[in-house]
Amino acid sequence: MKVIKGKTVSKQGEVEGEALVTDNLIAFWGATDWETGEIVEVAHPLRGRNIKDKVLVFPAGKGGAGDTFGYYYLYRNGKAPKALVCNRPQPTTVAGALLCNTPMVYGFRENVIDLIANGDIVKVDSNAGTVEVIPRRNRRLSK
């Protein structure tokens, strides 16, 4: 089992979910539909995919300084991701995670995009600041 260690934004316990991975930056305000959780940015490779309840794995956040509120509206609508996993802690992403109590882990030794594949089931432990990729053959055993 592969466990990678990073830093945590706040201790929000452990969550497990399906990874949605991109090596492009992600914005929430204007780039996602806060009513549905769908990524709508025209040139984004994840356009049309939904971030609701996913473990969103991306290099860092981008967008305007209003981005925190894009995330906040997603959260209030029940469309936010389960956890955020990034290389860098872009401040509007950190503020969004803190406002919405979303587990967020960042700052790994390696590029996290290379370690997690789209569709992987991952466990994010925001108390320990770790991310664990659950191998496919063990999926049935782990809840």
Add this chain to the structure above:
Amino acid sequence: MNLTKEQKDMLIGKEGRGPRMAMDFFCKMGEAQGASRMVEISRVHLMPPDLMFCPYGKQGIWNQELINELLKDVKRFKVPTTIEPKFLNFEVAKELGFPESTVKEIKEIQGSAIERYESMGTIPTYSALPFLIFPGRFGEHISVAESIAILWYNTIFGSRCERDDGFTSLCAAITGCVPEVGVHIPKNRHGEVVVKLKDDLNVERLAPADYDALGYAASVRVKEKRPVFVGLPSHMRLTQLKHFLATIAVECGLDLMHIVGLTPEAPTLEAALGGKEPLKEITVGKKEVEQAYETACTADNLQVDYVLLGCPHLTFPELRDVAETLKGKKVDRNVKLIAVTTRFYREAAEEMGYEQIIKDAGGILTDSMCIAFAGSHLKNCTIATESIKGAFFFSGFSPKSRRKVWFGDIKDCVKSAITGQWEGGCAK
């Protein structure tokens, strides 16, 4: 976290509920990023959500709940504050298709926000370009919430501010400090990726919109790594810089970049990189710039319904371009042209006769609002705009809106308003 006595008092609630909430949030922000103390700031540029982020409907209520809690027991901000544009200037509510009932809600929420911040001493700038009204000092710690302004204060002035937002900028104004993280610390200010320009790009002839496209082409390649640009003219104009930085701020989510020979922390490439080797070096040229135009243009219909200009707010030379292109002409009856700027510039434009020229042609000049957010309430239409930041928002928010965008030079946008057809490049 090592706090001063005043900061500790705020944290335990001696100054009331709002200051306690703000200081608690900053302790969490700081701990999340490894800070051990706060740094005192000299001022704040606010982006209050109840003023700007669609202040109506359920999100209007969510914002008010959140902000009422944060501002409880706060009578005065601890440092001087300026403020972002409002969501909507009501003189264009009808043109932008807002129903009467929504306007009523906005009037209530946005209106009480205006009253609240002005009564707390906020300078009523309502501008996306606060750096033109209140320049920064080198090394000055500040808090700014507006992506281009954050990038501008750090890059052009050498001031120090993180990517603060609607919530954290209010926390900064309430507490007078911010966590000491990121670009507040000198060792985090160096460039990481070198961006060079190919010979086929004639930098002496780049129009402002070309700088959007160049900024976009660089952004998608450098992503979250701070770029150092080599080969740009040191005499780049303010309007060109506005277009360049606005795009990079949104597309990279960066607070700082460098332009060798132009920005204060980049007298040389070596200085900008802090003596380190760059992580990588990229080159962008004509092809990459043309691709950026194509990406930003999502329209397929040559017929233009709206020409929305001013994200971020139009500079004075841009207002002159609009007026000179419209002089003696008429906006097509099927097109609405709305140009948005900051109040100070609108007053200057009025004095110069530009506002009258725009009015006589059937266009609208307005001020102090966010055309990108308010304009993104239109549905099923084609919008022409002069900025990629504007295009990013107009073509976003919801797939159901079916807003399509033409992006190009400001004069081409205005010509399109006259003919009713897209007059810029990259027509498919």
